[in-house]
Amino acid sequence: MNLLIVLKIAGRALARNTMRSALTMLGIIIGVGAVIAMVAVGQGAKAQVEAQIASIGSNMLMVFPGSTTQAGVRGGSGTVTTLTNDDALAIQKELSSVRLAAPSLRTVAQVVSANQNWSTAVTGTTPDYFTVRDWVFGGGRPFTPSDLKGAAKVAVLGKTVADNLFGSQDPIGQIIRIRNVPFKVVGLLSPKGQSAMGQDQDDVVIIPLSTLQKRIMGVTNIQTIMVSANSPEETVTAQEEVQRLLRQRHRISPGQDDDFTVRNMTDIAAAAEASSRVMTLLLGSIASVSLIVGGIGIMNIMLVSVTERTREIGIRMAVGARGRDILLQFLVEAVVLSLAGGILGVILGVASSQLISAFVHWPTIISPGSILLATFFSIAIGVFFGLYPARRAASLHPIEALRYE
Amino acid sequence: MAPLIQIEDLSKIYQTGEIELAALRGISLSVARGEFVAIMGPSGSGKSTMMHILGCLDQPTRGRYLLDGEEVGGLKPNELARIRNQKIGFVFQGFNLLHRTTAIENVELPILYDGLSVRDRAARAGEALERVGLGDRRSSYPNQLSGGQQQRVAIARALVMRPPLILADEPTGNLDTRTSVEIMALFQELNRDGITIMVVTHEPDIAHYASRIVTFRDGTIRSDLPVSRRTDAKEILSKGMFESA
Numbered sequence: 001m002n003l004l005i006v007l008k009i010a011g012r013a014l015a016r017n018t019m020r021s022a023l024t025m026l027g028i029i030i031g032v033g034a035v036i037a038m039v040a041v042g043q044g045a046k047a048q049v050e051a052q053i054a055s056i057g058s059n060m061l062m063v064f065p066g067s068t069t070q071a072g073v074r075g076g077s078g079t080v081t082t083l084t085n086d087d088a089l090a091i092q093k094e095l096s097s098v099r100l101a102a103p104s105l106r107t108v109a110q111v112v113s114a115n116q117n118w119s120t121a122v123t124g125t126t127p128d129y130f131t132v133r134d135w136v137f138g139g140g141r142p143f144t145p146s147d148l149k150g151a152a153k154v155a156v157l158g159k160t161v162a163d164n165l166f167g168s169q170d171p172i173g174q175i176i177r178i179r180n181v182p183f184k185v186v187g188l189l190s191p192k193g194q195s196a197m198g199q200d201q202d203d204v205v206i207i208p209l210s211t212l213q214k215r216i217m218g219v220t221n222i223q224t225i226m227v228s229a230n231s232p233e234e235t236v237t238a239q240e241e242v243q244r245l246l247r248q249r250h251r252i253s254p255g256q257d258d259d260f261t262v263r264n265m266t267d268i269a270a271a272a273e274a275s276s277r278v279m280t281l282l283l284g285s286i287a288s289v290s291l292i293v294g295g296i297g298i299m300n301i302m303l304v305s306v307t308e309r310t311r312e313i314g315i316r317m318a319v320g321a322r323g324r325d326i327l328l329q330f331l332v333e334a335v336v337l338s339l340a341g342g343i344l345g346v347i348l349g350v351a352s353s354q355l356i357s358a359f360v361h362w363p364t365i366i367s368p369g370s371i372l373l374a375t376f377f378s379i380a381i382g383v384f385f386g387l388y389p390a391r392r393a394a395s396l397h398p399i400e401a402l403r404y405e
Numbered sequence: 406m407a408p409l410i411q412i413e414d415l416s417k418i419y420q421t422g423e424i425e426l427a428a429l430r431g432i433s434l435s436v437a438r439g440e441f442v443a444i445m446g447p448s449g450s451g452k453s454t455m456m457h458i459l460g461c462l463d464q465p466t467r468g469r470y471l472l473d474g475e476e477v478g479g480l481k482p483n484e485l486a487r488i489r490n491q492k493i494g495f496v497f498q499g500f501n502l503l504h505r506t507t508a509i510e511n512v513e514l515p516i517l518y519d520g521l522s523v524r525d526r527a528a529r530a531g532e533a534l535e536r537v538g539l540g541d542r543r544s545s546y547p548n549q550l551s552g553g554q555q556q557r558v559a560i561a562r563a564l565v566m567r568p569p570l571i572l573a574d575e576p577t578g579n580l581d582t583r584t585s586v587e588i589m590a591l592f593q594e595l596n597r598d599g600i601t602i603m604v605v606t607h608e609p610d611i612a613h614y615a616s617r618i619v620t621f622r623d624g625t626i627r628s629d630l631p632v633s634r635r636t637d638a639k640e641i642l643s644k645g646m647f648e649s650a
Contacts, residue, residue, distance in 0.1 A: 005517055315501045320490020320518040322483045398462045
């Protein structure tokens with residue numbers, strides 16, 4: 001029998017019971033829609049994490065001062081100021097796997113312009129910092145090594161700070177005051193958005209390290225060193241080398257704990273990615289359960305349909321339908337139901353991911369793969385759950401089927 | 406020429422648990438091409454079982470059944486389906502049309518299961534409907550047709566594959582007298598065109614439209630007689646003699 005005819009027969013049989021067909025399809029529609037929307041949310045989250053990691057720089061290491069142990073009481077990370085400017089210089093000069101090392105020091109300060117003020121993190125660092133962190137300039141320039149040497153009163157503003165202090169005005173060349181010290185704005189950073197931890201990366205003012213140390217804070221230490229390895233592959237080597245060098249410089253004898261911590265961004269990235277992958281999997285599998293429930297709904301209705309149409313099956317057999325013609329007819333009916341449900345489900349899934357993006361502001365990514373998979377899956381569900389009722393129909397004895405009232 | 410139907414020592418035994426029930430006990434029967442045979446007998450006499458086996462809807466327990474020279478006895482379900490499709494047209498008491506399916510689509514049904522793809526399916530089905538006098542009711546649904554018209558659609562469906570044999574199981578059982586005569590007139594007309602017809606009935610009037618009456622009792626053939634004074638349905642219709650017939 002021609003497949004086109006079988007499709008026509010199936011379509012007519014389903015159209016006869018519009019309401020029932022629609023309700024049966026609803027299970028698959030919701031199932032497929034849920035899978036597509038959930039996977040879209042998961043993929044969106046994953047992509048966002050990846051973009052954030054990339055915005056930090058995947059070949060980056062961060063060196064933090066360590067904890068101290070005094071009389072058995074261990075302080076937290078950063079309780080001591082063990083890192084120095086010279087440590088940063090040594091890392092950059094002596095280690096072959098390291099491209100750049102930028103020391104930095106941070107403080108929170110009220111920043112004042114002519115008629116606005118804004119509390120923000122002020123970071124003192126070296127010009128290399130912009131390269132290490134992959135900052136792109138939206139205007140102006142970074143400060144120079146001579147600015148650093150001379151503890152020049154120049155500042156680079158993040159987008160958020162610039163917006164809050166100057167609004168739509170161009171901040172380049174303007175004067176800001178940080179703890180009453182006037183600074184000239186020389187550069188404006190392009191926005192980076194939120195960090196993986198949800199912090200606004202653009203809420204920063206960056207000034208030369210020497211200026212922050214001498215003119216604002218009156219200290220000589222630094223807090224962190226941002227290290228950029230030659231390549232993402234060399235981050236592990238760089239991490240080991242930095243650790244060895246710092247232990248040596250800090251005269252830590254073997255067996256003693258480090259007084260610093262080296263953190264590898266790749267590890268953080270991997271962890272973040274793994275967690276978003278788990279989330280996608282979890283959301284997807286929860287949604288799959290509803291797809292299976294939808295399939296059971298199809299099986300249920302097909303069984304009812306076979307019983308109801310026993311006489312029709314008998315008539316078809318009497319005029320020459322073979323078992324496999326009957327099998328095909330009911331199987332195609334189940335697949336048409338599930339595939340139509342699947343297609344409507346894809347539309348529902350795409351629409352709801354758009355709604356999630358628009359109203360909840362979660363990024364969503366609809367991959368063609370998930371649409372293909374959902375479509376394929378709904379066909380598979382039709383075949384799987386349609387086979388048993390169809391086989392039952394095909395195995396009916398023609399006489400008994402004809403006698404059925 | 407070999408007979409269309411040849412049955413030799415055919416038995417059908419139904420096994421229900423420990424109990425064996427013989428519905429047919431060693432029947433032998435031969436029907437030539439172009440015959441019009443009525444099968445009579447009380448309920449439980451085995452005539453329905455006989456029709457099911459003749460129609461390849463069921464298999465005999467023992468014995469031989471040759472249809473159109475082909476041994477049907479050992480055939481597989483798929484081959485039986487092919488024979489039902491190609492060589493036999495069924496007409497039932499309850500018409501057995503598909504609901505919410507137009508007359509023409511009901512008639513097309515056997516063509517769908519033909520191994521060959523028939524391009525002029527609608528044309529052939531239309532032709533069959535013309536032949537039973539319903540050329541103008543192609544798109545009617547069964548519930549829009551009278552009982553007689555529904556039976557005509559069923560006969561058109563039985564004809565559409567141009568089978569050599571039509572089996573009718575109480576074809577007039579659900580019809581009034583006039584319509585019954587009309588249906589029998591149609592069968593006589595088809596018979597004149599060369600189609601072999603077998604009708605199961607328990608009404609002697611109906612049996613007398615046939616050329617031969619085979620009577621069953623207790624799973625055996627009790628009598629097998631030619632009809633001496635055959636009723637001509639056309640004549641009755643033209644004279645309006647329903648009441649007396």
